[in-house]
Amino acid sequence: MSSGHVKRIAYQTIVTKEVLRFARIWVQTILPPAITTTLYFIIFGKLIGERIGMMEGYRYIEFIVPGLILMSVIQNSYANVVSSFFSTKLQHYIEELLIAPVPNWIVLAGYVTGGMARGLIVGTVVTGISLFFTDLTINSYSLTLLVFVLTSILFSLAGFINAVYAKSFDDIAIVPTFVLTPLTYLGGVFYSIQLLPEFWQQVSLANPVLYMINTFRYGLLGVSDIDVRIALVIIVAFIVVLTWYSLRLLSRGVGIKE
Amino acid sequence: MSALVIENLHKTYRNGFEALKGISLNVAEGDFFALLGPNGAGKSTAISIIASLTNKTAGQVSIYGKDLDRQKNEAKSMIGLVPQEFNFNMWEPVVEILVNQAGYYGIPRNAAFQRAEESLRQLDLWDKRHTQARWLSGGMKRRLMIARALVHRPKLLILDEPTAGVDIEIRRAMWQFMKQINSQGTTIILTTHYLEEAESLCRNIAIIDHGRIVEQTSMSHLLSQLNTEHFVLDISKPLTMAPELPGYNLQLVGDKTVEVTVQREQSMNSLFESLTQQGIAVMSMRNKQNRLEQLFIDLVAQSKSEEQSS
Numbered sequence: 001m002s003s004g005h006v007k008r009i010a011y012q013t014i015v016t017k018e019v020l021r022f023a024r025i026w027v028q029t030i031l032p033p034a035i036t037t038t039l040y041f042i043i044f045g046k047l048i049g050e051r052i053g054m055m056e057g058y059r060y061i062e063f064i065v066p067g068l069i070l071m072s073v074i075q076n077s078y079a080n081v082v083s084s085f086f087s088t089k090l091q092h093y094i095e096e097l098l099i100a101p102v103p104n105w106i107v108l109a110g111y112v113t114g115g116m117a118r119g120l121i122v123g124t125v126v127t128g129i130s131l132f133f134t135d136l137t138i139n140s141y142s143l144t145l146l147v148f149v150l151t152s153i154l155f156s157l158a159g160f161i162n163a164v165y166a167k168s169f170d171d172i173a174i175v176p177t178f179v180l181t182p183l184t185y186l187g188g189v190f191y192s193i194q195l196l197p198e199f200w201q202q203v204s205l206a207n208p209v210l211y212m213i214n215t216f217r218y219g220l221l222g223v224s225d226i227d228v229r230i231a232l233v234i235i236v237a238f239i240v241v242l243t244w245y246s247l248r249l250l251s252r253g254v255g256i257k258e
Numbered sequence: 259m260s261a262l263v264i265e266n267l268h269k270t271y272r273n274g275f276e277a278l279k280g281i282s283l284n285v286a287e288g289d290f291f292a293l294l295g296p297n298g299a300g301k302s303t304a305i306s307i308i309a310s311l312t313n314k315t316a317g318q319v320s321i322y323g324k325d326l327d328r329q330k331n332e333a334k335s336m337i338g339l340v341p342q343e344f345n346f347n348m349w350e351p352v353v354e355i356l357v358n359q360a361g362y363y364g365i366p367r368n369a370a371f372q373r374a375e376e377s378l379r380q381l382d383l384w385d386k387r388h389t390q391a392r393w394l395s396g397g398m399k400r401r402l403m404i405a406r407a408l409v410h411r412p413k414l415l416i417l418d419e420p421t422a423g424v425d426i427e428i429r430r431a432m433w434q435f436m437k438q439i440n441s442q443g444t445t446i447i448l449t450t451h452y453l454e455e456a457e458s459l460c461r462n463i464a465i466i467d468h469g470r471i472v473e474q475t476s477m478s479h480l481l482s483q484l485n486t487e488h489f490v491l492d493i494s495k496p497l498t499m500a501p502e503l504p505g506y507n508l509q510l511v512g513d514k515t516v517e518v519t520v521q522r523e524q525s526m527n528s529l530f531e532s533l534t535q536q537g538i539a540v541m542s543m544r545n546k547q548n549r550l551e552q553l554f555i556d557l558v559a560q561s562k563s564e565e566q567s568s
């Protein structure tokens with residue numbers, strides 16, 4: 001058996017295991033984001049949104065749909081990897097991987113793919129739900145899909161790093177609550193940063209989530225607060241850095257090897 | 259060829275504790291090898307390093323001639339480990355634990371299911387294949403780890419206290435099983451605190467204490483070093499004081515129970531003759547201690563006094 005073949009099967013095994021894990025507990029993993037975003041659509045889109053009027057030339061519900069879809073991708077990719085890899089560590093079955101001839105980058109790729117799978121499935125479900133409330137126009141299929149995928153990769157990696165450092169369940173809740181949620185809400189899911197005073201517009205530009213949401217919105221609606229090319233470069237740069245950092249953590253055995 | 263060669267292995271944990279102070283070991287291909295030592299001696303630390311679960315501080319490890327640093331994947335694919343602590347996903351069904359482990363070794367899913375079935379049947383767990391691991395009994399969990407360790411057919415199987423907390427019937431079945439796979443060519447390294455287990459199964463032995471090897475030899479050679487043996491005799495009639503026998507040290511421990519220490523050069527026949535002359539009939543006799551246990555205690559006591567004097 002060639003070593004490339006061994007690696008491919010090891011990768012497939014991790015991915016299968018990861019997908020089965022969240023699929024089995026779909027009531028905890030797929031259903032809640034579907035319910036939450038349905039509520040967002042009803043309350044912000046329908047009830048309040050109809051009184052808000054137009055935002056960047058679109059009805060309010062049309063404006064928030066891209067952000068809500070991407071928010072679900074962000075949260076679920078992150079949540080999947082952070083909770084799965086943390087329990088792998090906590091219950092010590094990371095040892096099943098450490099003992100086997102599986103290189104670190106395969107381990108990382110396997111967990112990230114699992115996170116992407118959950119992010120993309122939830123994102124698709126949310127997109128499906130949004131169709132009950134508004135029509136979806138797609139300006140650029142390729143850009144939409146690209147941002148969808150890159151975002152899920154990026155936040156799967158972030159979830160992985162969080163899990164490597166986490167020592168308790170509190171540690172895996174802190175980052176989503178105190179970092180991820182504020183960044184997403186302030187990243188322009190619900191408003192255009194044009195509405196902000198000049199100073200806060202500048203501050204918002206330091207928020208990486210802003211670039212993703214705007215690029216995604218551009219993919220769907222064709223409007224964006226920022227230059228889409230710069231946004232893509234920033235997203236890819238983040239992915240490169242986080243991948244490098246994750247591999248470094250794995251090779252140093254941080255949190256998993258004495 | 260050697261199944262395992264360890265040279266000058268050192269391990270200092272992050273907190274500064276030196277768990278291994280330079281151990282060297284050589285386990286021959288096909289051997290059934292006992293790695294013994296008191297709690298905290300460093301057995302599991304050494305095993306974790308061999309299995310790539312812990313990083314070593316210094317030294318070399320090679321498996322069937324493959325260096326664990328330079329030919330990592332080849333070396334890894336020949337090892338199977340049954341660790342001391344449970345380390346599987348408690349929420350996963352038994353069969354999936356095995357199928358996944360096989361997958362990590364590059365065995366495709368269909369073949370992995372066949373391997374899993376084979377392994378689970380051997381360990382008498384096939385009926386439990388759909389059960390989540392957390393619902394297995396303690397002994398079944400141990401057997402699950404053995405089944406998992408075998409799923410990629412390793413040439414070197416390392417078992418860290420596999421029979422801890424396992425009932426006598428299953429323990430015997432496990433012994434039988436270990437003997438069988440050893441006779442089919444798998445090299446086995448076993449740690450255990452049941453010394454009669456090591457005595458009856460293993461051909462070679464190393465004793466480790468405070469991170470150092472204090473003895474490495476063959477089991478028969480070690481046992482032949484035993485100078486004295488202690489026996490417990492059950493006698494026919496009650497006595498009020500221990501019988502006086504020249505050359506033997508006897509002690510009365512119950513009114514019909516006597517303990518006797520026999521030197522290696524003394525024969526049992528003359529002991530019985532002397533007792534018969536005093537009108538004492540021996541109804542039954544047993545070793546006070548397992549023979550290996552007796553040696554073990556001496557060796558460990560010796561290493562402790564050396565440790566203190568140095």
Ligand SMILES: Nc1ncnc2c1ncn2[C@@H]1O[C@H](COP(=O)(O)OP(=O)(O)OP(=O)(O)O)[C@@H](O)[C@H]1O
Binds near residue numbers: 258272275277296299
């Ligand atoms: N992660 C760790 N950090 C610091 N010290 C450790 C760590 N793991 C083990 N030790 C120490 O290293 C020593 C050897 O431990 P080890 O588990 O190897 O012993 P052992 O021979 O397997 O004992 P037992 O028979 O009880 O299983 C012990 O003193 C233990 O406290």
Ligand SMILES: [Mg+2]
Binds near residue numbers: 301342
């Ligand atoms: Mg141990």
